[in-house]
Amino acid sequence: MRRWPALVLAAAIPLTAACAPASMGTPDQASSGPRIVAAFYPLQYAAEQVGGSSVSVTNLTQSGVEPHDLELSAQQVGEIANADLVLYVKGFQPAVDEAIAQQAPDRAIDVSAAISRLTLDGAADPHVWLDPSNMSTIGTAIAERLAEISPDDAASYAKNSAALTGTMSALSSDYSAALTNCRTRTMVVSHDAFAYLAKAFGLTQVGISGLSPEAEPSPARIREVADVVAKENVNTIYYETLVDPKVAQTIADETGASAQKLDPLEGLQPGATGDYATVMRENLATLAKGQGCS
Numbered sequence: 453m454r455r456w457p458a459l460v461l462a463a464a465i466p467l468t469a470a471c472a473p474a475s476m477g478t479p480d481q482a483s484s485g486p487r488i489v490a491a492f493y494p495l496q497y498a499a500e501q502v503g504g505s506s507v508s509v510t511n512l513t514q515s516g517v518e519p520h521d522l523e524l525s526a527q528q529v530g531e532i533a534n535a536d537l538v539l540y541v542k543g544f545q546p547a548v549d550e551a552i553a554q555q556a557p558d559r560a561i562d563v564s565a566a567i568s569r570l571t572l573d574g575a576a577d578p579h580v581w582l583d584p585s586n587m588s589t590i591g592t593a594i595a596e597r598l599a600e601i602s603p604d605d606a607a608s609y610a611k612n613s614a615a616l617t618g619t620m621s622a623l624s625s626d627y628s629a630a631l632t633n634c635r636t637r638t639m640v641v642s643h644d645a646f647a648y649l650a651k652a653f654g655l656t657q658v659g660i661s662g663l664s665p666e667a668e669p670s671p672a673r674i675r676e677v678a679d680v681v682a683k684e685n686v687n688t689i690y691y692e693t694l695v696d697p698k699v700a701q702t703i704a705d706e707t708g709a710s711a712q713k714l715d716p717l718e719g720l721q722p723g724a725t726g727d728y729a730t731v732m733r734e735n736l737a738t739l740a741k742g743q744g745c746s
């Protein structure tokens with residue numbers, strides 16, 4: 453089923469992740485419709501919601517893996533080469549950007565293209581999926597492209613996309629309502645994943661370690677954040693699902709705040725039973741409590 457010479461492939465990509473489990477990359481073979489490759493979980497969710505049973509969706513980022521520094525196996529590059537549609541956020545995962553440029557430049561959608569990108573320290577912020585209204589935009593873009601790939605199913609994609617928009621609108625309304633009256637509008641988080649969410653609901657994000665969760669904050673940065681915690685009446689520091697909570701816990705301990713898990717939805721945890729919408733609702737409950745909203 454491979455359509456490219458093995459030598460070209462071997463030369464084109466690093467093979468450091470070649471031992472990744474084979475099962476994660478196996479699409480649902482029951483479907484003969486469009487094959488979609490999603491770069492990470494929220495895009496998989498949007499593709500499944502819009503494509504329904506007529507598509508097969510593969511996620512390049514294994515559950516439990518933090519996607520920022522994803523490396524691709526040869527098999528995964530093959531999946532990109534064979535896909536009818538690849539969904540990604542440009543600038544988020546360099547290995548994915550590179551594989552798309554080489555294997556599927558005309559079959560990929562940068563889902564952030566239709567979204568006004570926020571910048572942080574001069575870099576485009578990739579975390580668009582944490583504002584539910586952006587997920588609607590992403591769903592619409594997927595439906596339009598799928599309609600070109602499989603015109604017979606266009607009505608079904610449009611209907612599914614409208615349903616996703618409805619779900620996301622309800623989620624946004626609930627966020628707005630629950631986050632109206634709060635003790636503090638400053639949210640202190642492990643890394644800067646929540647700017648789109650904060651902007652949508654009138655909060656101010658203070659990230660401890662910048663746009664990438666792996667960056668180690670300086671002692672000066674930790675001191676700054678601790679000062680913000682005191683000044684802005686913050687009593688909850690949010691740490692993440694897929695990243696070591698050590699630094700968040702340190703600041704919480706130092707300031708007397710509590711540390712609570714807030715999920716940036718960069719991936720699901722292994723064995724997770726929920727989906728994007730359920731995790732976002734859990735996040736809302738955590739935020740409403742942590743921000744002291746009534």
Ligand SMILES: [Zn+2]
Nearest residue numbers: 645663665718
């Ligand atoms: Zn991130």
